[in-house]
Amino acid sequence: MASTGSIVVIGAGQAGASAAAKLRSLGYGGAIHLVGNEPHLPYQRPPLSKKYLTGEIDLERLLIKPEAFYESSNINLHLDVDVVGIDTNDNSISLADGKTIHWDQLLLATGSRPRALPTGMISHGCPIHVLRNLHDVHSLTPALENANTALIVGGGYIGLETAASARKFDVNVTLVEATERILQRVAAEATSKRFAELHRNNGVDICEGTGLASITSPPDGKCRASFSNGDSLDVDLVLVGIGVVPNTELAEAAGIATQNGISVDNQCRTSNPKIYAAGDCASFNWRGTHLRLESVQNAIDQAEAAAANMMGEITEYDPMPWFWSDQYDVKLQIAGLSQGFNRTTERSGPRQGSGSIWYYRDDSLLAVDAFNDAAAYMTGKRLLEAGINPPFKTIANPDTALKSLLKQ
Ligand SMILES: Cc1cc2nc3c(=O)[nH]c(=O)nc-3n(C[C@H](O)[C@H](O)[C@H](O)COP(=O)(O)OP(=O)(O)OC[C@H]3O[C@@H](n4cnc5c(N)ncnc54)[C@H](O)[C@@H]3O)c2cc1C
Known part of the structure; x- marks a missing residue:
């Protein structure tokens, strides 16, 4: 030791x-x-x-x-x-x-650190924000306080959470995502759809399949963003959240x-x-x-x-990953890693709008996304940790009581 x-x-x-x-x-x-x-x-x-x-x-x-x-x-x-x-x-x-x-x-x-946009895409003088550390927040907060409009580039968790927070400053938010749907890298289509709808219901303009082409700074102090589809938009601030x-x-x-x-x-x-x-x-x-x-x-x-x-102990790191994200009044909790899934099934939760999405690769349970559904999250996490693999059809059956699965 x-x-x-x-x-x-x-x-x-x-x-x-x-x-x-x-x-x-x-x-x-x-x-x-x-x-x-x-x-x-x-x-x-x-x-x-x-x-x-x-x-x-x-x-x-x-x-x-x-x-x-x-x-x-x-x-x-x-x-x-x-x-x-x-x-x-x-x-x-x-x-x-x-x-x-x-x-x-x-x-x-x-x-x-935040992934940067390719050099040459942004003309000199455009105030571009990122969100990684306290310094970044301390420059973003006053910018949000003074902004009427914001563009968020990237529909991953950082972009989406910042969009939800920006709405609390009464800022009109447009979020562009270059791939065909938000959260594409990390979640099933059903999860992406839920979050796109949640943001749209809260006034965020979600534009999927829309890549950023350039950002220039016209003389009025705004940022002019041009997109892959030929559209352009003038905004007071731009936040880039395209991964790390x-x-x-x-x-x-x-x-x-x-x-x-x-x-x-x-x-x-x-x-x-x-x-x-x-x-x-x-x-x-x-x-x-x-x-x-x-x-x-x-x-x-x-x-x-x-x-x-x-310290000389032999400890193997074999994680069962978990993650969460808070957006508006929705708490997303994720147990496991959905990477490599080939089918999903959705269950309703105890309250209106709550529920869970269960990811399988063939007959192996990989992960659970739970929306305001702590019981589904906890059950999924405990099943994954214990290596209990309920058949897909059992989870897909709405009559299955999740609790009963842990008693095997
Ligand atoms: C805005 C935001 C929201 C997030 N939300 C969630 C969430 O809801 N749930 C979740 O699970 N995770 C979330 N994460 C991710 C989570 O915070 C990170 O995975 C976690 O902080 C990683 O910890 P770390 O110690 O590896 O890196 P960090 O916490 O980034 O620490 C690394 C430190 O090393 C310093 N450093 C780097 N190079 C040097 C050097 N050469 N010399 C000295 N210091 C150096 C860096 O400046 C930094 O302070 C979020 C991250 C961000 C930015």
Whole structure:
């Protein structure tokens, strides 16, 4: 068991903070350095597009741990500073302020960043917003307060949640999605349809199959967006939410293998046995597919598994992914991963508009999307965790009581 020496964590976000806390709770007695390039204590990102953006909760509520926790746990926080290099010969990292920190083991928890629109698509001077960190929210909030119209590019969760929040500012929102439907990458058609309808009922103009061609800035201070179908639109602000790319550059420069993320084995170890990776930046093999997950569940669980392995325990990371999204009065909860499904069945929930979509690959249950239906979500999650595989026709039968499935 490693309980002395020095562990350095690069990235003071969800995964980094979770790993540092877990190391102490497992009894690690050596030095822990948590290094991050944002000026804030580690915080949760999900509310940035939801209740923090709309001003319903304050910064204090975002913090993963209060400041006193890091002091009492003797975790050395180095904030507002970039790690600019990893030296794998003398086991150190170098910081942008000229300092170096020695490590015996290193965890890369560098997260991901918003994917940018191709250069040349946006003319100089157009204020384009993205939503990844507190800095982004602090520039988006006043822009929303002063806007009458907004264009959101991208119909994934960030774009849709921001559209819902923007409606609370009374902004007229148009959302364009280049593929044929919103949420195409992550959900079945039935889920996409539900959310498109929900947004349209709340006044958002959802334009599917509509790619952005360019954004220019006419002299009146607006942004002029032109689309693949020849239409154009003048708006006060543009938010781009077209996915993220993992922050792998530090790892690559240190000679660590990457493949759509920093490649790790099922113990979260990279191609360098003293260096681990977790969270949005890490990719791994899971049940025959190569995955990189972008969720709080993954950031916490993978980081905690990495911490246990750094302590010399053998902990395999074999997640049962779960995720949620809040839009208007709908809570979507997802258990499992629908990737590779070839059929779905829909069940109604206990209240008007609530329900669930069950994803199967042939006769194997893969995932459940539940809309304001916590019981369906919990049942699906527990079935998947326990490896119980109810036949498709059982789930498709509206007379099946979900609870009864757990009694097998
Ligand atoms: C607006 C928004 C809403 C979301 N909503 C949900 C949701 O509803 N449900 C859900 O499950 N997930 C949600 N997510 C995703 C979830 O927040 C992420 O998956 C999670 O934060 C990933 O944690 P992480 O620690 O890997 O990365 P991060 O939390 O991004 O932390 C990485 C940190 O490393 C820092 N860093 C990177 N490079 C360096 C460097 N060289 N030197 C120093 N520091 C560096 C970054 O600046 C960052 O602070 C949301 C994300 C966003 C942005």
